[in-house]
Amino acid sequence: MQDFSASSPPKALDVKAFASENGALDGADALAHYPRLTADLLKLDDASPSRDSTKVHWNAEGQLLKTSLAAPQVWLHLGAQVTLPMTCQRCLNTVEMLVEAKRSFRFVSSEQEAEFEDDEAEEDLLVLTKLFDLHALVEDELLMAMPMVPMHDVCPEPQVFAAQDPDFELQEAAASRPFAVLASLKGDKH
Ligand SMILES: [Zn+2]
Structure with a gap:
């Protein structure tokens, strides 16, 4: 059994300390650790070759940015990639879709400050905490980066399967029937 825990983004990261140290973390985490990400995906069964190879690759860098203002700014730069079967x-x-997220966040000390600055700041603001859930942020960002309409660049030719399965054309014909039924229903309306 492989232990993936060391490769998971921390669920309780002291962001300010991480930024002060110019911290850098990265890993390749098991997709199974991201239930919200896998909820709408095709089921990866035990036999699926992509079951073990599908990893969430992520990286995070902390940065303390000196400004002319009183306190230096706390930044977190996040990247994440995963190939999802959709x-x-x-x-x-x-179709295997490469989903990529890359975003920088600036941390402020309170919710009020975040709301106050949100209108003017171009960057994304988060509230500073010693127990920041980086794992959840990685999942949030990948969820937002998922394609609304996943599609092959070029769909596979059905003829490839027809050679292996003589019933394929029949199945395909049956599969196209809902539209035919729909059309006939529409036709019956008047
Ligand atoms: Zn397709």
Whole structure:
């Protein structure tokens, strides 16, 4: 059994200390640790070759940015990538989508400060805590980066399967029936 815990983003990171040290972390974490990310995906069963190879790659860097203002700014630079098995919205086969997130966050000391500055700041603001959940942030960012309409660049040719499965064309014909049924229903309306 491989232990993935060392490769997971920390769930309780002292962000200010991390930034003060110019901290850098990275890892390749098991996709199974991201239930919100996998909720809508195709099920990865035990036989699936991508089950073990699918990893969430992530990296984080802390930075203390000196300004002319009183206190230096606390920054966190985050990157995350994962290849997710999704359903192609054109051919309904599996399509492996590369999902990438990259964002920088500035941490402020309170919720009020975040609200106050939010209108003017171009960057994303988060509230400073000694127990910051970096794991949840990685998952949030990847969720936001997921394609709304996953699709192959070029969908696989169904003929490839037809050679292996003589029933394929029949299945395909059946699969296209809902539209035919829909059309006939529309036709019956008047
Ligand atoms: Zn497709």
